[in-house]
Amino acid sequence: MTDAPPSTVIADETAYAEAVQLALDSAAAYYADGTSTLDDDAYDRLVRGIEAYEGEHPDQVLPQSPTGKVAGGAVVGDVPHTVPMLSLDNVFGADQLADWAASLERRIGRPVTAWSVEPKLDGLAISARYRRGRLVQLVTRGDGVAGEDVSHAMGTIVGLPDRLADTVTVELRGEVMMTAAQFDEACAKRQAHDGTTFANPRSAAAGTLRTRERPYVCELTFFGYGALPAPDDSSELATRLRELPHSEVMGWVSGQGVQTTDATPVAGIVAETLEQVQKRVDEIAAARPELEFGIDGIVVKCDLAADQAVAGFSSRAPRWAVAYKLPATEKITKLVGVEWNTGRTGIIAPRAVLEPVELDGSVVTYATLHNVADITRRGLMLGDSVTVYKAGDVIPRVEAPVVHLRTGDEQPIPIPSVCPSCGDAIDMSQERWRCVRGRACRAIASISYAAGRDQLDIEGLADNRIKQLLDAEMIADFADLFYLTRDQLLSLERMGAVSTDNLLAAFERAKAQPLSRVFCALGVRGTGRSMSRRIARHFGTMEAIRAADALAIQQVEGIGPEKAPVVVAELAELAPLIDKLVAAGVTMTEPGVDPSGSATSAPELPLSGMSVVVTGAMSGPLEELSRNQVNELIERAGGKASSSVSAKTSLLVAGEKAGSKRAKAEQLQVRVVSPEEFAELVSEFLP
Ligand SMILES: NC(=O)c1ccc[n+]([C@@H]2O[C@H](COP(=O)([O-])OP(=O)(O)OC[C@H]3O[C@@H](n4cnc5c(N)ncnc54)[C@H](O)[C@@H]3O)[C@@H](O)[C@H]2O)c1
Ligand SMILES: [Zn+2]
Known part of the structure; x- marks a missing residue:
């Protein structure tokens, strides 16, 4: 930053x-x-x-x-401010902050020994005028010299009392905003009223503060960050407020019953050095994702009134304060689709598919929508421009549609009527929808995946059979399959002796599948068939994979620093399942890989260092193999299976009806062989 x-x-x-x-x-x-x-x-x-x-x-x-x-x-205004309401200059990072502080200290001719460090609240500046302790007028910032009267909002702003503790005449300055809860409620109210909503808490606060007549009232929140006596006020209080350090003025403000950020995790502090300032900046930035209200930076101010007085103002901003900006956490992008997934516990959750957008350091393509109620409450439509929020590690979320950007082409979001995973009914009694099968729903999908042709290849294990076994509580996961007895299987309905024996034989064959397929069967997020092969070939044994930390996992080609910890975490979660597989005698090694786990491209392998593409119909010894099996064969023989022909391709295996890949290979002068020739080349690795 x-x-x-x-x-x-x-x-x-x-x-x-x-x-x-x-x-x-x-x-x-x-x-x-x-x-x-x-x-x-x-x-x-x-x-x-x-x-x-x-x-x-x-x-x-x-x-x-x-x-x-x-x-x-x-912006213009018609209510003059007693003291201008200014902007803030910006810095972006520690170096710029140090430069700013150095130039400020040169200007005032002495080191600054006390800095006040506060969150920069992302709302609207307001001036709240109190006369003898009573709130009499609210004025927006406007152009800084004059603002707009928004006194009609009095009584709707939490944290801004009608009366102060003392009968004092003073002007309070602070930010009007909406908390997450207030925003939700405002969206629901507006949705009920005219079917639209607010794009984000800040615009909801802006719209709400300035609208005079609305048939519904939305609550706002005020956080104070300053108190000013009138310039001509020479009372004892006025003098005191002018002379106290900023931090003590804020103490006085909160003593008057006005909300400040004091009770929040990002309360203002006083720092003596720039190192301490930076430490607080980092703390506030880290706390940002969990806050109930938006901040867009940190404001650093000279705490001492004397320093402020000497530093003074430019026409746009005070010279004694600066905004340390944090990266934007919200952007506008398009909602292009909604996917529905059933989670581990059976919860059915919608996920937004977005036009990719860069946000707080990463590209966001998916965002959570929480639940169906969330979609209806926001009145979201497919094709909407939406505000997307992401800060730090939080899961990105769609905040709301940007209604004023609608084109008329937006479509309703299709809502599923059955579980997207198993097709069973949905329990809609709660706000969070669930598959009626609960946890078992996910089990069907994951067992069916593990038994699939490209994983353990267990023939004869159809989904309804899996459901039957789950319902009879004979299995809870796919490792349990290897513990099923002949008698148990025979006790199932529609299960004869022949199918039972076939199934048991299929289980035995599955136990002999190589590690790459066993690993793939685990269904670790982000590790499909080819990634599983790479992991298996890299480590050689399940033991080595399980012993790997994120850094070691990252050594595998294609696993970056984002994916590696996910793989490690999921493997840890899967430990009981893997233990059961090991105990059942399932293969935990990759054939052809040195068990030390290092060698993946021993020079004596026929395809070592080669990138091989397969196209067209396979014939001869390869005829019976699926494409995945051919790819496995390539990797066993030391090569790398790839799906498209490029200048880097070493060999194209072209069967009948090879088409465009063959043409491209010829054009690039890539060596082309028939399936038979290829089988010869790798004969010792054929299954
Ligand atoms: N999306 C748009 O079209 C659009 C248009 C205009 C401005 N903006 C956004 O607004 C920003 C500029 O906003 P601005 O001019 O309101 O503010 P600013 O960045 O100039 O900062 C000054 C304001 O900070 C606020 N503030 C918050 N916490 C404070 C604290 N602890 N102490 C003192 N002041 C505090 C006050 O309201 C003050 O008026 C821009 O950076 C931009 O991101 C967006
Ligand atoms: Zn289901």
């Missing part, structure tokens, strides 16, 4: 004028009712682009440009 994020590239004067107009329109919508078409990241990139263009073409700067103005110059 050290560098400033990128900016929009502006090519010429026309593009510049368009960019300025877009920034003005967006900011006007953003501060008015939160209906901007841009997310914050896009807006910030745009403004940085405008700034960069203006730096290079100072003669072309338009008077209405948003740069250097409070609220991007897009």
